[in-house]
Amino acid sequence: xxxxxxxxxxxxxxxxxxxxxxxxxxxxxxxxxxxxxxxxxxxxxxxxxxxxxxxxxxxxxxxxxxxxxxxxxxxxxxxxxxxxxxxxxxxxxxxxxxxxxxxxxxxxxxxxxxxxxxxxxxxxxxxxxxxxxxxxxxxxxxxxxxxxxxxxxxxxxxxxxxxxxxxxxxxxxxxxxxxxxxxxxxxxxxxxxxxxxxxxxxxxxxxxxxxxxxxxxxxxxxxxxxxxxxxxxxxxxxxxxxxxxxxxxxxxxxxxxxxxxxxxxxxxxxxxxxxxxxxxxxxxxxxxxxxxxxxxxxxxxxxxxxxxxxxxxxxxxxxxxxxxxxxxxxxxxxxxxxxxxxxxx
Amino acid sequence: xxxxxxxxxxxxxxxxxxxxxxxxxxxxxxxxxxxxxxxxxxxxxxxxxxxxxxxxxxxxxxxxxxxxxxxxxxxxxxxxxxxxxxxxxxxxxxxxxxxxxxxxxxxxxxxxxxxxxxxxxxxxxxxxxxxxxxxxxxxxxxxxxxxxxxxxxxxxxxxxxxxxxxxxxxxxxxxxxxxxxxxxxxxxxxxxxxxxxxxxxxxxxxxxxxxxxxxxxxxxxxxxxxxxxxxxxxxxxxxxxxxxxxxxxxxxxxxxxxxxxxxxxxxxxxxxxxxxxxxxxxxxxxxxxxxxxxxxxxxxxxxxxxxxxxxxxxxxxxxxxxxxxxxxxxxxxxxxxxxxxxxxx
Numbered sequence: 001x002x003x004x005x006x007x008x009x010x011x012x013x014x015x016x017x018x019x020x021x022x023x024x025x026x027x028x029x030x031x032x033x034x035x036x037x038x039x040x041x042x043x044x045x046x047x048x049x050x051x052x053x054x055x056x057x058x059x060x061x062x063x064x065x066x067x068x069x070x071x072x073x074x075x076x077x078x079x080x081x082x083x084x085x086x087x088x089x090x091x092x093x094x095x096x097x098x099x100x101x102x103x104x105x106x107x108x109x110x111x112x113x114x115x116x117x118x119x120x121x122x123x124x125x126x127x128x129x130x131x132x133x134x135x136x137x138x139x140x141x142x143x144x145x146x147x148x149x150x151x152x153x154x155x156x157x158x159x160x161x162x163x164x165x166x167x168x169x170x171x172x173x174x175x176x177x178x179x180x181x182x183x184x185x186x187x188x189x190x191x192x193x194x195x196x197x198x199x200x201x202x203x204x205x206x207x208x209x210x211x212x213x214x215x216x217x218x219x220x221x222x223x224x225x226x227x228x229x230x231x232x233x234x235x236x237x238x239x240x241x242x243x244x245x246x247x248x249x250x251x252x253x254x255x256x257x258x259x260x261x262x263x264x265x266x267x268x269x270x271x272x273x274x275x276x277x278x279x280x281x282x283x284x285x286x287x288x289x290x291x292x293x294x295x296x297x298x299x300x301x302x303x304x305x306x307x308x309x310x311x312x313x314x315x316x317x318x319x320x321x322x323x324x325x326x327x328x329x330x331x332x333x334x335x336x337x338x339x340x341x342x343x344x345x
Numbered sequence: 346x347x348x349x350x351x352x353x354x355x356x357x358x359x360x361x362x363x364x365x366x367x368x369x370x371x372x373x374x375x376x377x378x379x380x381x382x383x384x385x386x387x388x389x390x391x392x393x394x395x396x397x398x399x400x401x402x403x404x405x406x407x408x409x410x411x412x413x414x415x416x417x418x419x420x421x422x423x424x425x426x427x428x429x430x431x432x433x434x435x436x437x438x439x440x441x442x443x444x445x446x447x448x449x450x451x452x453x454x455x456x457x458x459x460x461x462x463x464x465x466x467x468x469x470x471x472x473x474x475x476x477x478x479x480x481x482x483x484x485x486x487x488x489x490x491x492x493x494x495x496x497x498x499x500x501x502x503x504x505x506x507x508x509x510x511x512x513x514x515x516x517x518x519x520x521x522x523x524x525x526x527x528x529x530x531x532x533x534x535x536x537x538x539x540x541x542x543x544x545x546x547x548x549x550x551x552x553x554x555x556x557x558x559x560x561x562x563x564x565x566x567x568x569x570x571x572x573x574x575x576x577x578x579x580x581x582x583x584x585x586x587x588x589x590x591x592x593x594x595x596x597x598x599x600x601x602x603x604x605x606x607x608x609x610x611x612x613x614x615x616x617x618x619x620x621x622x623x624x625x626x627x628x629x630x631x632x633x634x635x636x637x638x639x640x641x642x643x644x645x646x647x648x649x650x651x652x653x654x655x656x657x658x659x660x661x662x663x664x665x666x667x668x669x670x671x672x673x674x675x676x677x678x679x680x681x682x683x684x685x686x687x688x689x690x
Contacts, residue, residue: 134588134591147537181580189493215581216581231526232574233557233578237585238558239558241585268597
């Protein structure tokens with residue numbers, strides 16, 4: 001197992017990434033890692049975390065970094081030697097089994113789409129975000145890779161989502177819902193109304209339309225959406241969660257008694273925050289790309305880096321992409337047959 | 346001032362609506378009200394709340410009720426004598442100045458669109474939801490009236506939203522943002538990318554793309570969206586807020602100390618909940634419809650009913666619809682001129 005890690009990705013790179021790698025080598029001493037980034041900076045932190053002489057870690061220099069403020073397409077064109085692009089190239093050349101970046105989602109999507117392409121039969125990749133619900137967690141996909149989607153895209157997201165959820169939630173038959181604006185079959189926008197009919201015909205555990213409020217009650221294991229509405233749901237939830245803690249702080253600093261009370265309750269708030277904790281999740285895979293690519297949160301901490309690497313390795317072991325290829329092929333074949341039959345009539 | 350109130354709307358009708366009306370007549374003793382609903386039930390609650398002999402309250406019988414589980418279009422066709430439809434007819438016939446319903450949003454949108462039509466020059470109405478942010482509140486529109494929108498629709502929502510925000514937030518020049526999946530101008534889906542260019546040319550305080558996380562920090566006074574993504578943001582926020590309290594309850598019932606601690610903190614939680622409180626807001630107007638129509642939350646309490654009626658009366662006083670007609674006319678004229686110039690070139 002050899003994994004490329006983008007050392008320059010995220011808000012606290014490269015320190016936090018290498019600190020995360022230090023945790024990882026303890027847990028997975030047999031894995032090999034290729035750290036991609038500015039070699040001087042990377043070596044400084046390898047020294048710092050006692051990894052300088054680790055035989056399982058090699059460094060590949062990348063001259064530039066995709067900053068969070070960079071536009072994806074511009075970053076791809078003008079920063080051909082960015083740490084993200086170098087990771088993607090290593091993956092393309094078969095020099096690593098998977099890549100992990102806590103970096104720029106848009107730039108990673110752009111680089112993988114252009115350099116790696118999608119898996120055979122897959123039209124568009126989808127970012128599968130792992131989100132909390134009252135009963136556990138659910139996968140939201142697409143969480144933002146494709147702002148505009150077709151019915152075929154949503155159908156393929158459902159197939160890929162089912163396979164990833166089988167690994168992630170250890171369920172044979174995970175439930176798949178379609179994000180919509182009403183629970184009834186006929187509700188939604190033109191895209192979801194058409195997608196509903198197609199998803200009903202798929203050999204999946206389709207539970208129909210799911211509204212954005214009931215998904216947090218655990219209505220489905222996988223929630224299918226175009227990347228625009230999916231990103232709105234993801235970012236909206238992140239924003240509201242942050243604001244809730246701001247509001248909580250505001251009511252808790254109203255008087256001295258409350259301030260003392262809040263100090264006593266630090267553990268409670270920590271546990272509450274843990275429900276939304278992205279660090280234990282590690283990262284979101286970009287499903288449908290011809291290579292295992294896990295994208296972490298920009299604010300990943302060392303634990304998040306470890307978990308993102310763990311997810312990457314597990315996806316390789318699970319043979320995720322082989323399963324996606326055969327799942328998509330079967331669906332495409334069924335679609336082809338149905339179209340032929342319908343045309344025959 | 347004469348306002349039609351749908352007595353049968355919402356989860357706790359008609360009791361809660363008439364209890365709300367009892368609060369309202371104390372605050373606005375000069376207003377007249379037409380209570381629409383099953384007259385026996387309505388009169389029972391008028392007795393109960395001491396309103397049976399109030400000369401400002403009349404009752405109009407409506408045989409049926411749009412249940413929350415009814416489909417909008419079906420409800421409109423098959424329940425022609427529903428309390429919502431009767432309210433809309435009173436408004437159409439000029440017998441009342443405004444209507445308020447804590448009922449079925451979809452059925453109200455359908456009934457007003459068909460019976461009242463939109464204001465001159467307005468293509469589609471938009472539901473303007475009032476939501477909390479760290480710095481105050483913002484208007485989200487469309488919150489769900491139109492799952493599929495055109496660029497023209499979004500442009501008109503911006504104009505209507507500016508006018509409503511001038512009344513609601515008492516700001517001359519409220520900021521208008523466009524809900525998108527990236528802060529930069531070029532980010533978004535095809536619809537928002539095109540809408541961005543059009544909104545830049547409008548005579549409004551356009552602050553560009555706003556992501557679903559930063560809107561809760563107070564990035565804009567008005568957030569423009571199609572009704573699909575808007576509804577996802579609204580419902581997602583409602584669902585996450587509910588789940589957050591479920592999670593909070595879970596961590597607070599872990600041991601005896603925490604249970605006592607939580608009991609002492611009831612006020613804190615009440616104040617925290619108040620940030621998301623829809624009751625003080627009352628209801629969301631359906632902007633662009635040829636008549637003042639305020640739609641309350643299905644779970645409205647008496648205070649929410651009072652506030653919805655207050656909003657309705659204030660919209661009438663503010664001459665909201667006259668302002669919308671002239672705002673839209675000016676924008677349409679500017680668009681026509683620009684198109685003529687561009688074609689002339």
